[in-house]
Amino acid sequence: MDIPARQNAPVSPDQAGTARSGRRTADPAFRLLVTITGVAVLVVLGAIIAVMVNGGWHAFATFGPGFLVSDAWNPVTQHFGAAAPVFGTVVSSALALLLAVPLAFGTAFWLTALAPPTVASVIGMAVQLLAAVPSIIFGMWGFFVVVPVIAHYVQPFLHHTFGHVPVLSVLVAGAPFGTGLLTAGFILAVMITPSITAVMRDVFASMPAVLRESAYGLGATRWEVMRNVVLPWSREGLVGGIVLGMGRAMGETMAVTFVIGDSNHIGWSLFAPANTIASLIALEFPESPAGSLKLASLLALGAILMAISFVTLWFSRWLLSRGENTGRRV
Amino acid sequence: MSTTSPSLMRADRSRALLVRRQVADRLATGFGWVAMAVVVWMLGSILWTLLRNGLPGLSVHLFTRSMAPPGQDGGLANAIVGDILQTGLGVLLGAPAGLLTGIFLAEYGADSKLARMVRFVSDMLLSAPSILIGLFIYMIMVAPFGHFSGFSGGVALAILAMPIVVRTTEDMLRLVPVSMREAGIALGAPKWRVILFICLRAVRGGVMTGILLAVARVAGETAPLLFTSLGNSEWSLDMSRPMASLPVAIYQYAGSAYQDWMEQAWSGALLVTVGVLVINIVVRVGTRGGRT
Numbered sequence: 001m002d003i004p005a006r007q008n009a010p011v012s013p014d015q016a017g018t019a020r021s022g023r024r025t026a027d028p029a030f031r032l033l034v035t036i037t038g039v040a041v042l043v044v045l046g047a048i049i050a051v052m053v054n055g056g057w058h059a060f061a062t063f064g065p066g067f068l069v070s071d072a073w074n075p076v077t078q079h080f081g082a083a084a085p086v087f088g089t090v091v092s093s094a095l096a097l098l099l100a101v102p103l104a105f106g107t108a109f110w111l112t113a114l115a116p117p118t119v120a121s122v123i124g125m126a127v128q129l130l131a132a133v134p135s136i137i138f139g140m141w142g143f144f145v146v147v148p149v150i151a152h153y154v155q156p157f158l159h160h161t162f163g164h165v166p167v168l169s170v171l172v173a174g175a176p177f178g179t180g181l182l183t184a185g186f187i188l189a190v191m192i193t194p195s196i197t198a199v200m201r202d203v204f205a206s207m208p209a210v211l212r213e214s215a216y217g218l219g220a221t222r223w224e225v226m227r228n229v230v231l232p233w234s235r236e237g238l239v240g241g242i243v244l245g246m247g248r249a250m251g252e253t254m255a256v257t258f259v260i261g262d263s264n265h266i267g268w269s270l271f272a273p274a275n276t277i278a279s280l281i282a283l284e285f286p287e288s289p290a291g292s293l294k295l296a297s298l299l300a301l302g303a304i305l306m307a308i309s310f311v312t313l314w315f316s317r318w319l320l321s322r323g324e325n326t327g328r329r330v
Numbered sequence: 331m332s333t334t335s336p337s338l339m340r341a342d343r344s345r346a347l348l349v350r351r352q353v354a355d356r357l358a359t360g361f362g363w364v365a366m367a368v369v370v371w372m373l374g375s376i377l378w379t380l381l382r383n384g385l386p387g388l389s390v391h392l393f394t395r396s397m398a399p400p401g402q403d404g405g406l407a408n409a410i411v412g413d414i415l416q417t418g419l420g421v422l423l424g425a426p427a428g429l430l431t432g433i434f435l436a437e438y439g440a441d442s443k444l445a446r447m448v449r450f451v452s453d454m455l456l457s458a459p460s461i462l463i464g465l466f467i468y469m470i471m472v473a474p475f476g477h478f479s480g481f482s483g484g485v486a487l488a489i490l491a492m493p494i495v496v497r498t499t500e501d502m503l504r505l506v507p508v509s510m511r512e513a514g515i516a517l518g519a520p521k522w523r524v525i526l527f528i529c530l531r532a533v534r535g536g537v538m539t540g541i542l543l544a545v546a547r548v549a550g551e552t553a554p555l556l557f558t559s560l561g562n563s564e565w566s567l568d569m570s571r572p573m574a575s576l577p578v579a580i581y582q583y584a585g586s587a588y589q590d591w592m593e594q595a596w597s598g599a600l601l602v603t604v605g606v607l608v609i610n611i612v613v614r615v616g617t618r619g620g621r622t
Contacts, residue, residue: 031522034434039444045454045458055469109358114362123366127373130376132610133606136580136581136599137376140379141375197369243457251460251462253461254577278462278553299465305462306458
């Protein structure tokens, strides 16, 4: 009974006055605070880039543009180049995406369209958990579980099968160590599949149920609903998830360090030991004293890795905006 | 009688179409099942490996003793504590910054040029290689002072935690219906109150999820700590000195040739994973099973 009375109670002029003056200072202050924090984010990235470029300048100045195309990495002769680790980074990430995207899409499709809700929530949780496993665990698992399997079964089998086919034989050449580009790509795929799946699933699930139901109502199969309704609707999120996974794959350090094989050579064999930029930095940093040309080279590699991430993200944004436009036209 | 009637032809075609549609659906369904099975199998394999190798080494010593040279029956106590301290510092610095930035993007920046830049850069940081963050902090916080420290490790983790919180906060705030804001404004609340006490409160589950996911992410990070807090085999709570952390200790031990170090590496790996997974499970159960 007293609730309406309280609602109707007039606000005293005094109270109203303090509220208004508080608003006058508090609102702009809050606005300023969040804006400054936002700008601070820009400053952090700017500082990271500045530090990398500044620290790596010594290497760029010493080797010139040759730094980018040289595959040398020789601490004795003080000759360093970026080509081998860049190659390793790009190839291992590409392999990872090749394996992870279909896997993630299939899982997200299963979770949103095929599974009964109770089962889906359990399996969905399992996928989330896989995404949460720390990267060093993937490295240990890769080194102690996956590497032996690849060394004893996968590579001998592939070598036996494709060893005499002209082009493919190059891909499967090499001693069966079990480490190398394919192993790294596989571990990276396992690592990024759950995060891509999680994003895809969230995006699929966030679509208004009405759209899905109307498509089913028109007689579409589950695959057709996915292909013609869900996919076009969620293109932005999908690409976002894939880019997220790719970024993680390119910059992943610990898992790759365990299984990449640590070799600065460019080879086309999937089983050739290699290095990614991140694994090279992790492995070589302890032997790079401050001010040395080697540390400068590592920082220069860091700058290149930053640049690659930047271009990838920018490119995906561009693709996205294009996708959005065509989506609107249809 | 040489030509079939148009209606029959149409029926034939529609049947062929139906079969094709059904086959495509079956194929996609089968593919979905296989993909799901593969992903679950991978998680199972990782957990099984951890349990098989990590359980035998779990003992009280692991939690009560500091790291020791091989053969001296050491533990991981200092690494566990160091991990907690550095993760705590990282989240303490990173989460508020992320929250405020998320609020800026969702409520103030909207589609302005500055907001678009901040969003892009935050996404950059989200996918920025963690080892580069470590290298960056090494250059600005370790090299100038001449020694590694737990503080620098915490700051490196903060840079990693922040963009996760930014993303979830912005996404969550955008889900708040306009009518709710309007209700707040109609009651005379200033904008900052509407944001903090109505919008943020309405989505606190999602925002907490983001923060806890950030905790889980940075607690298991190795790469940014290699060059910042370095690792320390002695008991130390002093964050201005080199500090041990579980993942770095695991990395150090797993690469060794000593049996007991290997065993401790697996036990430590089991601990980190269980800790991180428990946080994740708590988050998902706490937010009532999430969206499904």
